[in-house]
């Protein structure tokens with residue numbers, strides 16, 4: 001009996017697993033826990049017979065003085081623990097690396113599949129069939145290739161199945177979400193293995209191995225073993241993820257959200273032929289995700305911590321709001337901008353006339369959207385607005401809020417009459433363009449939550465969401481004084497400007513300096529007041545959206561904190577460094 005193998009775990013695998021657990025815990029959802037549990041159970045069940053065979057036939061041996069002496073089917077307990085902890089480490093890392101990716105955007109159909117993906121998937125399948133056959137050949141031939149043969153013939157059929165299910169998605173995703181979580185634990189385990197082989201904690205018999213080392217004492221079979229088993233874990237989760245993505249993006253086909261772990265729907269989603277996917281919805285979602293990533297770092301980062309279906313709906317809502325805002329901001333004349341507002345209202349009329357249906361692209365609305373001279377990407381943003389979830393009133397109000405922006409460039413405006421005269425004008429504007437967004441975000445979270453929320457709590461939540469939206473808009477205005485001035489806009493109330501001896505014209509000419517700084521601080525103060533008044537209510541948000549909503553709000557409020565500390569670049573926007581942003585999101589998730 002000896003402790004050496006147990007010490008390998010104590011020194012190398014357990015600390016890494018503990019570190020990853022601490023880092024990942026606030027980010028993990030119930031679904032993630034199910035992913036890890038499912039994968040670990042499959043890995044252990046599939047490895048036990050194989051490993052037992054290897055030990056009983058003498059391919060692997062363990063000196064008695066290196067192991068504790070307890071075993072199951074000849075497998076030492078330390079070895080059994082290895083299957084569990086390796087699967088745990090790799091799956092956790094895989095899940096972490098995949099958080100930034102909105103999986104549903106990587107679904108595709110045979111018609112939209114590019115030829116490189118078709119060829120890549122087929123090539124992978126051919127290689128895996130060949131590797132399985134080669135493994136079988138090495139086993140039959142007996143001798144030096146036996147161990148390698150056993151690895152290939154055991155693992156490659158599983159890889160073939162999972163690759164066939166999720167190969168396209170794996171090919172589309174960035175390498176940081178696929179190769180990285182496979183290769184990083186592989187290199188680490190190679191080093192641990194090298195150390196253990198050198199110390200003789202486990203040994204591979206000379207007669208059944210190729211006798212070729214990758215480096216040091218690390219036999220090529222061991223290197224392949226760790227690479228292949230980590231790939232098995234990653235491909236296994238990828239197949240699971242694909243089913244979840246299908247459930248998330250097609251609620252009309254799969255009414256139950258994947259988070260509630262509906263086993264049969266998930267299995268059906270996994271094997272649903274891709275020819276039955278709604279291509280328009282997937283492409284629209286991809287464009288919406290690109291719009292979100294390109295336009296707002298805060299909301300893009302925060303979106304990655306929302307559970308799948310809420311994330312899809314928020315991304316689509318963001319895309320609609322951003323598009324509407326851009327159409328109006330980029331219009332060449334006030335007349336054109338007002339024209340967009342009435343067209344957008346027309347779109348809402350037809351979207352809400354047809355009632356709360358999930359298929360938003362039917363009947364009059366489709367005709368309305370097609371009739372307009374919009375780019376294809378703009379059309380999809382309108383078509384995919386989740387109008388069956390968000391109430392119509394805040395959307396109409398948002399468009400009303402955009403009218404204020406048009407007021408800044410309206411030719412009828414006299415220079416003497418600022419658009420935002422009093423603090424109440426500012427409050428009304430912020431309530432229209434951002435209080436409404438708070439309400440709609442809440443609509444989405446409540447719609448996708450399972451628990452019951454009573455009327456009284458609902459009312460308090462909606463009031464707080466509106467307040468929080470206003471707080472965020474104040475931060476936005478405080479940050480963008482110079483950017484807005486360059487567009488001819490001053491949102492600071494004229495009454496405040498007068499108290500500082502300023503006018504709209506002086507701020508337009510010089511949007512910085514001590515007076516502007518004081519006004520910015522005043523606005524930030526108002527933002528923090530409203531934030532503090534509504535933050536407590538967030539504890540009442542249902543579990544599914546609570547921590548991620550806090551993360552979204554905190555990530556934006558952090559801009560205000562940077563500004564309050566004087567972190568402003570005069571020529572542009574104040575930015576929160578990535579590390580600080582991540583810390584804020586992490587802290588909000590821990591608190592939520």
Ligand SMILES: CC(C)=CCC/C(C)=C/CC/C(C)=C/CC/C(C)=C/[C@@H]1[C@@H](COP(=O)(O)OP(=O)(O)O)[C@]1(C)CC/C=C(\C)CC/C=C(\C)CCC=C(C)C
Pocket residue numbers: 292295296297298299300302303314315317318321322325433434437438439441442461462464465466468469472473476534535537538541549552553
């Ligand atoms: C996580 C995620 C994907 C969230 C999406 C949220 C969303 C739908 C935002 C809409 C953004 C938008 C373009 C709105 C048009 C009007 C406008 C410009 C509003 C300003 C937003 C800034 O967006 P922008 O793209 O310009 O971002 P950058 O500054 O460039 O990074 C606003 C400042 C409004 C933002 C307001 C909210 C997100 C509402 C906050 C309130 C809650 C989340 C509710 C909290 C709940 C309780 C109970 C308190």
